[in-house]
Amino acid sequence: MISCPRCQAAQDKIRNEHQGRDAQGDLVWTIYHCNACEFTWRDSEPATSIDYDTREAFFRVDPEKPYPVIMPPAQYK
């Protein structure tokens, strides 16, 4: 069960982005992307980066939180 390491979004928000294979065609790593917070990660990165519980709180994101918007556009999408 994969969830987003940055915002803890559930699996239905996660996109399988790319798979890296060795010369024999065996799967070495997978890159995922979170549609909720736009985080991208590779599953071979250290747990401090890709495990929500191990990840430092400062580096987590709550998509519901009103983060600063740089140059708020008139018609914000």
Add this chain to the structure above:
Amino acid sequence: MQAPGEFTLLSIPAHDMGRHIMAAEKNNVPLKISVMLGNHPAMCMFAATPVGYEESEFAYASQMMGSPLRLTKSGNGMDILADSEIVIEAELMNGVRTFEGPFGEFPGSYSGVRKIPRFKVTAISHRDDPIFENIYIGRGWTEHDTLIGLNTSAPIYAQLKKDFPEVVAVNALYQHGLTGVISVKNRFAGFAKSVAMRALGTPHGTMYLKNLIMVDDDVDPFDLNEVMWALSTRTRADDTIVIPNMPLIPIDPAAEIAGKGHRLIIDATSFMPPDKLGSDSKIVTPPAGPEIDEIAKMIQVLQNGENS
């Protein structure tokens, strides 16, 4: 990268690019860009120099190198360097903002999470075996401080010098100018403060010059021993200025609200009438002249043991 073919790129209203983004979104017209990665060091230097909005970074880089730059047209019609390692052509996704950060930044801290402008890639071109150029950044002193220090100081100096020829030197080496030291010959009492206010209105000063130390023309602002001497001997605590709630880069770790902050001006120049001067002292001027040279020679002879 935010998705295949999409990326975010941070710009703030103080940047030229920020102005372009705001104008494009206000008028709902496309904004095309070309991101050039891996360029001649002169180009990198002037891309990071706070020159005026109407001035050309290409022209500055060309002048410094003493030869014309080789430019060409990107696929989306921009003037680009012909010798960039990698060129990413893209278009602003009007009105879209996406999560980015935290990122390591030059004050030696991480930025917060921001929602920032997003772009759609329209083409990528590169040289064979392209070199991806990057920079080591963090708590100073890093190569970032070395590479950006002088080209931060020089434009502030040039912009001040136009209005105030009494300005001698500008040191904005520290954290991209979050602290600056300016030496100036006081024309009249309080003059250095007027120069400091003008510095806060320069393109770079508007967002970066958080702490300003003003020193006399006999103090080298690049010699911190001299600056500390000036601070120790020529400041009065009630002769400093704090200007609250000014614009400030959004990554100042000390900011209460990202994007705003207080400015500090310390006038460490000597007092002149009508200010009251120090009542019971006189600053020493190092002695010089033929007599001193003679004494120096005698001391040297004594030191060398040639007095027998």
